[in-house]
């Protein structure tokens with residue numbers, strides 16, 4: 001299996017003492033890796049570090065063989081991402097926004113704008129100003145931007161936030177399709193554990209800044225009926241309390 005992302009000993013401490021400590025993780029080509037953890041556990045911090053938005057105090061991120069601190073452009077050249085809730089200049093239209101995104105990538109032709117709009121189901125809204133978009137529509141637009149440069153790795157931080165039920169199902173189908181047809185690898189943080197259970201082949205659990213458990217979903221769930229029960233059990237172990245599931 002080809003390792004396309006390697007995170008080693010990642011540590012970040014904010015001034016308030018929070019952050020992540022000594023997190024190591026590998027992604028293999030074709031993985032759909034789910035990142036689980038309570039609020040404030042460190043998921044966004046970890047994903048921001050993967051994309052160079054935060055520099056680690058210790059540790060390293062290697063994407064496609066390139067260290068993000070030493071060769072940022074090369075490391076990120078096959079990466080698409082959507083971190084935290086999407087923020088836009090909302091007086092422009094969806095089409096204008098995606099055109100500006102496309103202009104960053106020399107290999108992206110303007111036809112790609114319509115392609116990604118169609119993929120996320122926003123074709124009819126191309127001329128609409130973003131300020132008229134719902135939260136879920138903005139999430140879809142951010143996803144369209146993330147897949148614009150034909151990425152091989154897509155990093156998604158809570159991508160289903162604000163999506164309606166149909167949007168969540170579409171999102172799951174879209175990730176599955178992109179994984180199968182384009183061979184795209186995904187790492188996705190989410191609180192929607194049932195979605196992750198259906199979608200992911202591997203999951204990791206972050207608790208208080210540390211990766212406390214990870215593995216193949218099918219192996220982790222050999223003796224436990226659901227990812228939710230596994231997750232709650234692992235959190236209880238980490239907190240040192242008795243297991244109630």
Ligand SMILES: Nc1ncnc2c1ncn2[C@@H]1O[C@H](COP(=O)(O)OP(=O)(O)OP(=O)(O)O)[C@@H](O)[C@H]1O
Pocket residue numbers: 014015016018019037038039040041042043044045046
């Ligand atoms: N810029 C910052 N300055 C200080 N503390 C921060 C900063 N960003 C995050 N934190 C703290 O670091 C911890 C990890 O935050 P992070 O956003 O990574 O968690 P998360 O797992 O993504 O949480 P959630 O599920 O609520 O989105 C939290 O306790 C948070 O308060």
